[in-house]
Amino acid sequence: MWGDIAIAFTIAFLTAFMTTPYTIRLAKKIGAVDTPKDERRINKITMTRLGGLAVILGFVVSVIYLLTVMVIEKKIDLTQNSYNIKLLGFALGGIILSVTCFIDDVKGVPALVKLLAQTVAACIVVKCGILIDNVKIPFLNKITSEIFYKILTIGWIVGITNAINLIDGLDGLSTGITLISCVSLLIIFSLSGSPLMSIILITALAGALVGFLPFNFNPAKTFIGDTGSNFLGYCISIISILGIAKTYTAIVIIAPIIVLALPIFDTLFSIFRRIIHGHSLKAIFQPDANHLHHRMLKAGFTQKQSVLILYGITAILGIFVIIWIDSGIWKALSFAIMIILIILAGYKEFFKQRLLSDNDEENKENK
Numbered sequence: 094m095w096g097d098i099a100i101a102f103t104i105a106f107l108t109a110f111m112t113t114p115y116t117i118r119l120a121k122k123i124g125a126v127d128t129p130k131d132e133r134r135i136n137k138i139t140m141t142r143l144g145g146l147a148v149i150l151g152f153v154v155s156v157i158y159l160l161t162v163m164v165i166e167k168k169i170d171l172t173q174n175s176y177n178i179k180l181l182g183f184a185l186g187g188i189i190l191s192v193t194c195f196i197d198d199v200k201g202v203p204a205l206v207k208l209l210a211q212t213v214a215a216c217i218v219v220k221c222g223i224l225i226d227n228v229k230i231p232f233l234n235k236i237t238s239e240i241f242y243k244i245l246t247i248g249w250i251v252g253i254t255n256a257i258n259l260i261d262g263l264d265g266l267s268t269g270i271t272l273i274s275c276v277s278l279l280i281i282f283s284l285s286g287s288p289l290m291s292i293i294l295i296t297a298l299a300g301a302l303v304g305f306l307p308f309n310f311n312p313a314k315t316f317i318g319d320t321g322s323n324f325l326g327y328c329i330s331i332i333s334i335l336g337i338a339k340t341y342t343a344i345v346i347i348a349p350i351i352v353l354a355l356p357i358f359d360t361l362f363s364i365f366r367r368i369i370h371g372h373s374l375k376a377i378f379q380p381d382a383n384h385l386h387h388r389m390l391k392a393g394f395t396q397k398q399s400v401l402i403l404y405g406i407t408a409i410l411g412i413f414v415i416i417w418i419d420s421g422i423w424k425a426l427s428f429a430i431m432i433i434l435i436i437l438a439g440y441k442e443f444f445k446q447r448l449l450s451d452n453d454e455e456n457k458e459n460k
Contacts, residue, residue, distance in 0.1 A: 097293060101296040104155040120198075207323070270356065277410075295336070
């Protein structure tokens with residue numbers, strides 16, 4: 094298995110790394126650029142935004158090559174658990190979503206049209222058999238309604254797709270958070286005996302992100318764009334479902350929710366905030382500059398500091414789940430308590446030093 098993981102990662106990494114410069118050139122040719130025209134835009138210069146194409150290509154090339162080799166070696170049977178049908182649905186939904194978002198990156202597409210594309214893609218995935226189908230709610234009888242599970246799955250895919258897209262506001266933010274989530278899920282899948290298919294897919298996605306991140310981290314040379322951020326959310330939402338397909342223990346089911354808690358929280362908070370401020374459901378589709386990363390910038394953090402802090406929170410959440418699965422809930426809780434105590438002990442000095450460094454930079458600029 095580990096040899097296959099190494100292959101999936103390496104091919105995805107190299108493909109994304111080597112093709113990203115071509116996506117920059119393509120974006121300039123067709124006008125797929127992000128111009129700083131309002132307060133939501135953090136970038137001060139015009140930036141290309143088709144980097145997601147390199148991530149998609151790295152993922153697809155890696156998965157197709159490795160699955161082909163594994164089928165020839167008879168290490169995997171695509172007819173087992175209807176993986177052939179599930180992968181077909183995964184691909185068709187991904188194509189619909191990626192084409193829609195590509196048009197959005199080039200010419201612009203209304204938010205409702207993107208939401209429709211996300212929903213259609215999710216419906217195709219569910220129709221092809223990828224389904225959350227065993228949820229146990231404490232103190233309640235087991236839910237057996239197929240319609241409930243289909244709606245739940247569609248909601249999960251659309252929700253996570255939007256969560257990753259909405260958090261894509263700083264250089265390398267959505268790329269890095271998704272990468273950390275992928276690594277966390279890879280370890281979780283390995284510890285919990287998840288299907289090999291989910292392990293290969295999450296590894297390929299991680300490899301593609303590592304290949305793209307050098308071009309996307311601050312100061313960025315290109316953006317991942319809606320094409321990339323929507324693809325990341327779409328992929329990780331579906332792979333997380335495939336990863337729990339073999340084992341339905343409570344922690345494995347909620348693990349993706351904890352790992353992706355940061356973008357999920359940001360999205361839910363944004364929905365409530367927009368409804369309250371806009372006094373209507375239509376306000377949900379009105380963008381604003383009050384996401385977590387915007388608030389951190391307003392608090393005085395730099396882009397790089399904000400991104401690294403959010404990386405750290407995501408990593409801690411992933412480690413918490415890994416400890417829970419490997420060593421039990423009490424050890425995981427003791428770890429969380431230790432982390433909280435350490436942060437409480439050092440945050441005042443941290444803020445003091447940050448303010449001092451900011452004042453030094455301002456004095457240098459004034460001179």
